[in-house]
Amino acid sequence: MSETISILAGEAVLLLKQLIAVPSFSKEEDQTAGLIGLFFAKKGIPHFRIGNNIYATNKYFDESKPAILLNSHHDTVKPNKAYTLDPFSPVEKDGKLYGLGSNDAGGPLVSLLAAFLFFYDRPGLKYNLVYAASAEEEISGKNGIELLLRTPSFNPPQRQWAFALVGEPTQMQMAVAEKGLLVIDCTATGIAGHAAREEGDNAIYKAVKDIEWFRSFRFPRVSDFLGPVKMSVTVIETENKAHNVVPSQCSFVADIRVNELYTFEEILDIIKSNVTCDIQPRSLRLRSSSIVLDHPIVKAGLEAGRTCYGSPTTSDKALIPFPALKIGPGDSARSHTADEYIYVDEIKEGIALYVRLLEKVL
Structure with a gap:
């Protein structure tokens, strides 16, 4: 042989x-x-x-x-x-x-x-x-x-x-x-205004609160082989680039590596119950x-x-x-x-x- x-x-x-x-x-x-x-x-x-x-x-x-x-x-x-x-x-x-x-x-x-x-x-x-x-x-x-x-x-x-x-x-x-891969697009919505005046509702500040949750939250089920679910915010942007405009929208992307102890649906339900931004999964294929x-x-x-x-x-x-x-x-x-x-x-x-x-x- x-x-x-x-x-x-x-x-x-x-x-x-x-x-x-x-x-x-x-x-x-x-x-x-x-x-x-x-x-x-x-x-x-x-x-x-x-x-x-x-x-x-x-x-x-x-x-x-x-x-x-x-x-x-x-x-x-x-x-x-x-x-x-x-x-x-x-x-x-x-x-x-x-x-x-x-x-x-x-x-x-x-x-x-x-x-x-x-x-x-x-x-x-x-x-x-x-x-x-x-x-x-x-x-x-x-x-x-x-x-x-x-x-x-x-x-x-x-x-x-x-x-x-x-x-x-x-x-x-x-x-x-x-590990499965779940990528979600997140959008925080506020109200536009002029940065020099007390106007608007800054979408960045809303996004930051949600990003902090993504950073600090720990899913309780830990896999013997795959360890914990890992979430990382990898992209953030606003719709405007002007320094003097309070943004009405701030978008960010979360990269989530999911162990075999959670379904994607469970992960999404937990996220939705803890953040205020709108979340949209790009795909549910890579489980x-x-x-x-x-x-x-x-x-x-x-x-x-x-x-x-x-x-x-x-x-x-x-x-x-x-x-x-x-x-x-x-x-x-x-x-x-x-x-x-x-x-x-x-x-x-x-x-x-x-x-x-x-x-x-x-």
Whole structure:
């Protein structure tokens, strides 16, 4: 098996270098989708494209069996200005492969693909395997994994999904829970007036009182894996820029990271009962998620010496409506940083561990 893993790792690293060399910002993943499709085509593996998402199924796919989803994303953020290397030049040096998207999530993407290939033509599997390279993950877009899951050819009504492995850089530890993301637009309303006279009702002062509540309030339910709900006010502005006008409106944005012990509806009800401003959630899609610790894939990870933790960051796991485990090679701390990299050995080790986990359930 080790020789097969080594061959697959070589192919995976080569594909990752090709992907790094092509810009694939969210909503602009056309070329990397094409590269992944070409990779499948050269291996004679039937594959399908929906938007900028590419997917394939194992050779002996049987709709009567439940399916395991192997999912990671091929879009990237834009490179930050601190890069000293060309973000689109895949440079391998001192055991590291540098390049935009190498760690987030190119390494997990190609490692999951290699694991899929390992099992692709094996007959008699207990589960089907569905590999999906999705788009728009970095912006939580609706034309990524969500598009796939609402497309009948990918997700027909009769299909049973057992669970998903979501490839993100976790150092191959198991993110069994993930905080949800709730962004709300808040608007405090007053009355305009001239700043030189005792006129108006200053909306900024009203907003400040509510902002102080967001800063100081603590939700009582604290998760063992995800900790407390965290609220941060990140943007504030008024509708006018004149120094001598008492503003009639002040808007601010609250970024709320929600643990699995609260629904978004509960969070919103608590906020509404404590502030005077108008609040409007931007989306209720990116909910917190968790997988039970006695799930077979989690047990397989524990047997392999993996640890469980709660992830503060949001991924496509939030949009998958069945049990999902986030795990992959690389380190989340490197994501979105200048001169992003992944160790080549991390990819080989990631493939081997993905195979080991799947062997336990297949």
